[in-house]
Amino acid sequence: NAGVTQTPKFQVLKTGQSMTLQCAQDMNHNSMYWYRQDPGMGLRLIYYSASEGTTDKGEVPNGYNVSRLNKREFSLRLESAAPSQTSVYFCASSPPRGNQPQHFGDGTRLSIL
Amino acid sequence: GEDVEQSLFLSVREGDSSVINCTYTDSSSTYLYWYKQEPGAGLQLLTYIFSNMDMKQDQRLTVLLNKKDKHLSLRIADTQTGDSAIYFCAESLDSGYALNFGKGTSLLVTP
Numbered sequence: 514n515a516g517v518t519q520t521p522k523f524q525v526l527k528t529g530q531s532m533t534l535q536c537a538q539d540m541n542h543n544s545m546y547w548y549r550q551d552p553g554m555g556l557r558l559i560y561y562s563a564s565e566g567t568t569d570k571g572e573v574p575n576g577y578n579v580s581r582l583n584k585r586e587f588s589l590r591l592e593s594a595a596p597s598q599t600s601v602y603f604c605a606s607s608p609p610r611g612n613q614p615q616h617f618g619d620g621t622r623l624s625i626l
Numbered sequence: 627g628e629d630v631e632q633s634l635f636l637s638v639r640e641g642d643s644s645v646i647n648c649t650y651t652d653s654s655s656t657y658l659y660w661y662k663q664e665p666g667a668g669l670q671l672l673t674y675i676f677s678n679m680d681m682k683q684d685q686r687l688t689v690l691l692n693k694k695d696k697h698l699s700l701r702i703a704d705t706q707t708g709d710s711a712i713y714f715c716a717e718s719l720d721s722g723y724a725l726n727f728g729k730g731t732s733l734l735v736t737p
Contacts, residue, residue: 517668544723555630555714555729556669563723571724603668607723614659615725617668 515539517618519604525624526594534589534621536604542616543609545587547571547579549600550620556603562587564609594625630728632715637734644702646731648715653696655717659725660689660700663712672700672713702733710735 520535538545546561548571558571562581576598578590587606591598601622605615631649638644650658656677661669675682675689675698682689688701702709712730719726 546723553729556725556727558724561723569723605669614657614671614674616671617661619668 517604517606517616519602519618519621521621522619523622525626526591527626528595530594532591532594532623534591534602534604534623535586536588536618537586538604538606538616539585540606540608540616541584542606543584544607544613545581546605546607546615547577547587547589548603548605549573549598550603551600559589559602596625599623599625630715630717630726632713632728632731634729635732635734637736638705640705640707640735640737642705644700644705644709644733644735646700646702646713646715646733648698648700648728650696650698650715650717651726652717652719653693655719657718658689658691658698659714659716659718660687660698661714661716661727663714663730665711669714705733705735707735707737709733 517538543564547559548556557573560579562568565584580588601620603620604618607613607615659674660672662672663669686703690699714730715728716725
């Protein structure tokens with residue numbers, strides 16, 4: 514029962530480097546999401562994909578791009594990493610139609626030096 | 627968006643009941659959720675309640691919803707040390723896709 518799988522689990526980057534975080538789900542969910550979690554801030558939505566072929570901005574999209582590669586996979590790219598992007602990144606997915614519970618991966622812990 | 631409010635910390639003794647409170651923002655939220663996060667892990671869906679319900683019980687968990695006051699609570703009966711974690715309240719938003727999360731309540735259960 515893999516659920517939502519994120520890779521890598523940990524990464525350290527230098528300022529200005531680029532990086533793609535990978536996410537895959539095996540639950541046949543239509544919708545997928547990327548959040549970041551910072552101390553004292555809760556979770557904030559970066560981007561989401563309501564269905565294959567669509568992506569939309571969330572609350573904090575600046576500095577990020579996403580690709581919904583297929584129904585299973587949703588990647589998050591940092592083109593030029595900045596220290597402010599040091600965070601824990603979570604991918605989530607949910608069944609078709611809105612207002613469904615979201616299922617989360619274990620997160621990617623990213624540090625930008 | 628507006629903040630979903632939760633108290634930051636709660637400490638209880640093992641065997642007691644825990645009550646974690648949340649005030650949400652959107653009176654039209656269709657679903658309200660409780661997630662649990664253990665150290666170093668992702669968020670685990672604990673339970674959720676549909677907005678036309680007042681209460682939902684699931685084993686040791688009881689969720690109460692007061693729509694008039696936009697108040698949600700999670701009661702954990704017979705709290706165990708394994709319940710120590712951060713608990714997040716979340717509301718669904720108009721888009722039907724995004725969730726608006728509170729900042730989380732850290733629950734510490736002491737022997």
